[in-house]
Amino acid sequence: DVKVTQSSRYLVKRTGEKVFLECVQDMDHENMFWYRQDPGLGLRLIYFSYDVKMKEKGDIPEGYSVSREKKERFSLILESASTNQTSMYLCASSQLAGAAYEQYFGPGTRLTVT
Amino acid sequence: AQRVTQPEKLLSVFKGAPVELKCNYSYSGSPELFWYVQYSRQRLQLLLRHISRESIKGFTADLNKGETSFHLKKPFAQEEDSAMYYCALSGAYGNKLVFGAGTILRVKS
Numbered sequence: 001d002v003k004v005t006q007s008s009r010y011l012v013k014r015t016g017e018k019v020f021l022e023c024v025q026d027m028d029h030e031n032m033f034w035y036r037q038d039p040g041l042g043l044r045l046i047y048f049s050y051d052v053k054m055k056e057k058g059d060i061p062e063g064y065s066v067s068r069e070k071k072e073r074f075s076l077i078l079e080s081a082s083t084n085q086t087s088m089y090l091c092a093s094s095q096l097a098g099a100a101y102e103q104y105f106g107p108g109t110r111l112t113v114t
Numbered sequence: 115a116q117r118v119t120q121p122e123k124l125l126s127v128f129k130g131a132p133v134e135l136k137c138n139y140s141y142s143g144s145p146e147l148f149w150y151v152q153y154s155r156q157r158l159q160l161l162l163r164h165i166s167r168e169s170i171k172g173f174t175a176d177l178n179k180g181e182t183s184f185h186l187k188k189p190f191a192q193e194e195d196s197a198m199y200y201c202a203l204s205g206a207y208g209n210k211l212v213f214g215a216g217t218i219l220r221v222k223s
Binding site for chain 1: 118120123157158159160163200202209210211212213214215216
């Protein structure tokens with residue numbers, strides 16, 4: 001069964017803290033993605049990676065960075081958390097080739113920055 | 115630029131009534147269109163994709179390139195269809211998806 005896991009379901013951090021969100025997939029997928037999900041805005045792509053050590057900016061990369069040292073793991077880093085980064089964060093993965101491939105999502109991490 | 119518009123934030127229908135969730139897109143090439151669904155307390159998952167031309171859980175969606183639309187339809191709504199529905203588009207660059215804002219479907223008994 002396809003599996004994408006995220007390290008935390010809920011996270012509360014203070015303004016200015018460095019925050020790490022971890023995502024692991026067990027499907028040997030090349031592509032991995034980080035989105036944030038906000039009411040009325042849908043899902044917005046923060047960063048994606050199509051291979052180990054490769055990354056590309058999505059639509060809203062400001063304030064975030066990512067790391068992909070192993071194929072199965074994709075980390076999202078908030079260098080200095082701010083209150084406007086309070087959101088639900090979703091990780092996803094997919095096969096590399098073809099635009100029609102399904103993305104598989106993790107359960108999400110609800111981050112609150114106070 | 116790629117854009118997906120879902121004009122309704124909330125659609126409320128009675129059980130047994132027809133459902134149509136609207137989706138319009140903006141893309142200059144040949145898009146791949148998808149509907150994703152998120153049931154309460156579950157993760158986001160693929161419902162259907164236009165390339166498969168399939169019906170899933172009684173839902174269908176037809177790509178209308180002339181109207182740049184990909185509306186999701188079901189003839190008879192069921193209570194278990196209540197969920198958040200996202201329309202998404204994949205363009206020329208790999209598997210990157212652009213999502214709409216989502217529509218909450220509430221099916222009342």
